[in-house]
Amino acid sequence: MRCLPMINKHKKFLTAAVFCAIASTGFVLTASAEETMTHDLDEVVVEADKDALPGSYVKTKGSIGILGEKSVLDVPFSNMNITQKTIETFGGPNQPLQSILANNPAVRIQGTTLHNDFSIRGIKGNGTSSYLNGIPGLMTQFAAPTFMIGDIQFISGPNSGITGIPSTYETTAAGGIVNFVSKKATEAPLTRYRQTFSGKGSFGEYLDVSRRFGKDKEWGVRINTELLNGNTAIDSNDMEAQGIFANIDHRDKKSNTNLLVGYRHLNIEGGARWFSLKAAAIGKEITKVPSAPEASKNYGFDGLAKESEGYIIALNHEQKMNADWKWFLNAGMNSNKLQRNIIGASSNFVIINDKGDVSNNLMSTQTVTKNYYAQLGINGNIKTGAVNHDVTLALDKAWHSIEGAKNMYNNGSMGSVSGNIYSGLQGNNVWYPSIETGLSSKDQYWGISLADTVKYKKAQLLLGVHKHNASVDSYNKITGRVTQTVGSDALCPTYGFVYQPDEHTSLYASHSENFDKGTIVASKYANAGEVLNPAKTKQNEIGFKYANAGFLTSLGIFNIKQANNIEVYKGSTYLQQDGEQEYQGIELSVNGKLADKWNFMGGLMYLDATQNKTQNGTNDGKTVNGAAKWNAVAVLEYNPDEKFSIVGRAMYTGKADIYNEQLQTPSYMTYDLGVNYKTAFNKTPVTLTAMCYNLTDKNYWTAYGNNLILSSPRTLMLSATFDI
Numbered sequence: 001m002r003c004l005p006m007i008n009k010h011k012k013f014l015t016a017a018v019f020c021a022i023a024s025t026g027f028v029l030t031a032s033a034e035e036t037m038t039h040d041l042d043e044v045v046v047e048a049d050k051d052a053l054p055g056s057y058v059k060t061k062g063s064i065g066i067l068g069e070k071s072v073l074d075v076p077f078s079n080m081n082i083t084q085k086t087i088e089t090f091g092g093p094n095q096p097l098q099s100i101l102a103n104n105p106a107v108r109i110q111g112t113t114l115h116n117d118f119s120i121r122g123i124k125g126n127g128t129s130s131y132l133n134g135i136p137g138l139m140t141q142f143a144a145p146t147f148m149i150g151d152i153q154f155i156s157g158p159n160s161g162i163t164g165i166p167s168t169y170e171t172t173a174a175g176g177i178v179n180f181v182s183k184k185a186t187e188a189p190l191t192r193y194r195q196t197f198s199g200k201g202s203f204g205e206y207l208d209v210s211r212r213f214g215k216d217k218e219w220g221v222r223i224n225t226e227l228l229n230g231n232t233a234i235d236s237n238d239m240e241a242q243g244i245f246a247n248i249d250h251r252d253k254k255s256n257t258n259l260l261v262g263y264r265h266l267n268i269e270g271g272a273r274w275f276s277l278k279a280a281a282i283g284k285e286i287t288k289v290p291s292a293p294e295a296s297k298n299y300g301f302d303g304l305a306k307e308s309e310g311y312i313i314a315l316n317h318e319q320k321m322n323a324d325w326k327w328f329l330n331a332g333m334n335s336n337k338l339q340r341n342i343i344g345a346s347s348n349f350v351i352i353n354d355k356g357d358v359s360n361n362l363m364s365t366q367t368v369t370k371n372y373y374a375q376l377g378i379n380g381n382i383k384t385g386a387v388n389h390d391v392t393l394a395l396d397k398a399w400h401s402i403e404g405a406k407n408m409y410n411n412g413s414m415g416s417v418s419g420n421i422y423s424g425l426q427g428n429n430v431w432y433p434s435i436e437t438g439l440s441s442k443d444q445y446w447g448i449s450l451a452d453t454v455k456y457k458k459a460q461l462l463l464g465v466h467k468h469n470a471s472v473d474s475y476n477k478i479t480g481r482v483t484q485t486v487g488s489d490a491l492c493p494t495y496g497f498v499y500q501p502d503e504h505t506s507l508y509a510s511h512s513e514n515f516d517k518g519t520i521v522a523s524k525y526a527n528a529g530e531v532l533n534p535a536k537t538k539q540n541e542i543g544f545k546y547a548n549a550g551f552l553t554s555l556g557i558f559n560i561k562q563a564n565n566i567e568v569y570k571g572s573t574y575l576q577q578d579g580e581q582e583y584q585g586i587e588l589s590v591n592g593k594l595a596d597k598w599n600f601m602g603g604l605m606y607l608d609a610t611q612n613k614t615q616n617g618t619n620d621g622k623t624v625n626g627a628a629k630w631n632a633v634a635v636l637e638y639n640p641d642e643k644f645s646i647v648g649r650a651m652y653t654g655k656a657d658i659y660n661e662q663l664q665t666p667s668y669m670t671y672d673l674g675v676n677y678k679t680a681f682n683k684t685p686v687t688l689t690a691m692c693y694n695l696t697d698k699n700y701w702t703a704y705g706n707n708l709i710l711s712s713p714r715t716l717m718l719s720a721t722f723d724i
Helices: 009-024 033-038 084-090
Strands: 061-063 069-071 079-082 107-109 118-120 123-125 149-156 176-182 190-198 201-213 219-231 238-251 255-269 274-277 305-320 325-344 349-351 357-364 367-384 387-405 416-420 424-428 437-456 459-475 482-502 505-515 536-548 551-569 573-595 598-613 630-638 644-653 656-658 663-665 668-681 684-693 701-704 707-710 715-723
Touching: 061 079, 061 149, 061 176, 084 149, 107 644, 123 176, 367 437, 551 598, 663 701
Parallel strands: 274 349
Antiparallel strands: 061 069, 079 149, 107 118, 118 123, 149 176, 190 201, 190 715, 201 219, 219 238, 238 255, 255 305, 274 707, 305 325, 325 357, 325 367, 349 357, 357 416, 367 387, 387 437, 416 424, 437 459, 459 482, 482 505, 505 536, 536 551, 551 573, 573 598, 598 630, 630 644, 644 668, 656 663, 668 684, 684 715, 701 707
């Protein structure tokens, strides 16, 4: 493999920054390849995570919001913690984020390399509903970076009671919580270089440097960089990324501090995968979902692109006051600019008949978002006889602003797109206007959370509550004046019970909730200007977990009810919060060691998602659009010896009804297969990897609500990782 030439302006900046950082850590890269090949290197120490199950795909501990780090057996919800190995195995440079998240059976892939969309227990989410080091609002909807991520932690179901303010932009974590945890400095020095090749010509370079300093190694620095450029497995789809993140931590007997700072620029030319069906044509020109076309086809044309850049800062601090009490601070900010966004109107292409013909206008827009968050809390232990109370009180506040396009072109004034999904699309009378942005909205959120985990012998009782207030100011993007101010508030309780008859087993039951901000009724309704209450999502769950001999399994039975706004006719048309969707099902996960040399990760979810309260009862009892009944994933790894391993993954998604059961997308199953071989080049440890995603090159649609997302094609990734 060859190293990429660092030719653009971002690469020049990153190269200088990386080498400055390397120099500051006290080690020097050799000046020539010849010197590197002949230099005697120190022994590389590899440390295993003590909390990881055999195979190192899943961990038995993870952070549970304001409750802190807990064992899976102590949590009264379905939760899963995946490791860096899982991220690197299934997160190829050209793979969407969902390729990683889908290792949790509660998560369904519903995104592309352009977007971070997914669903948890059938409820939509994306990057904006995720957390980074426990802080909301720092990830974006557009292709979140994972090269600096060490773990990903999941809590299935809504749970504002243990997380505080759920989100500051777009989608809240109503279906579940996804928390990305940055890589921290390792005990042993680490200098790791990874070269990748994937798709039709996509080269990636990744540098991972870790050092600890001080008398007791109390200071840690870990730097991760990314350089990616070239064509993916999709025809004429070019993906380019440059990023650098630095994680600095400090620890002593009384405190722990972690600071993450980073920058990333991403540009994707072509590669559009989103489609919809013309609603007025269903039952007429459209009588079925057209069969999925070749996944390798590019549905872009010259100029169709998405480009963004952004900065992230995340700070976590914990300070002990005495043996039983401590205070903590979590704070962060994100500034992200979507510089180009040229796509079909409503972000998709419209299919108008059974033949797969496409016709709709194009859209060009930009957005600038800024998020700020701060949380201050106190945690302590109180003992009353044989009962122990673990009490946490936290206050948090978030600020969010968004600038939208003053002159967004989406009515055909910048052109249209036409063609056929099987033969290709073309742009008509396309021109690319200059876009200006203006302040669209400012949101502020305040919250207070109180939680108490009461422990008595083999039982634990969790009692928690979160009080939320929100204020939303809407602006005229042209004049900059406030057009409307809306306030809302909500109270979300959380309670759960865990009983552990022995050290390996836990039985649990819980209730949890989540809320969205209040909705301003639009001018087209008779109750225009009215503020509807925050839409609540409520969940009840019971289940059990078992962990023994390197094996962890959990089974949860859940019922989720989500309030929705629907149109109600009472002489005139009103928008009211009278709708409801219900999600009930079973989630099973199995992870760990199956037998000597065999490791497993996976599970399945059965989901019955129905619309209970709809406009005039028209769709009562019908399936929620895009919610498949079955979802399953199975990962099997074989390690014949310490040097060699083979890993395979199968993922199944069942049929999904769309357009209120008028149409249905077929079920599908995909396979991934990879091999790893550990060797050494002149005493330098090297891991060689070959991974093939979508091994059989399956073409399929994934339903996302009423939208159709075309699959990614078969993609081969080769990589070499050097521990220098």
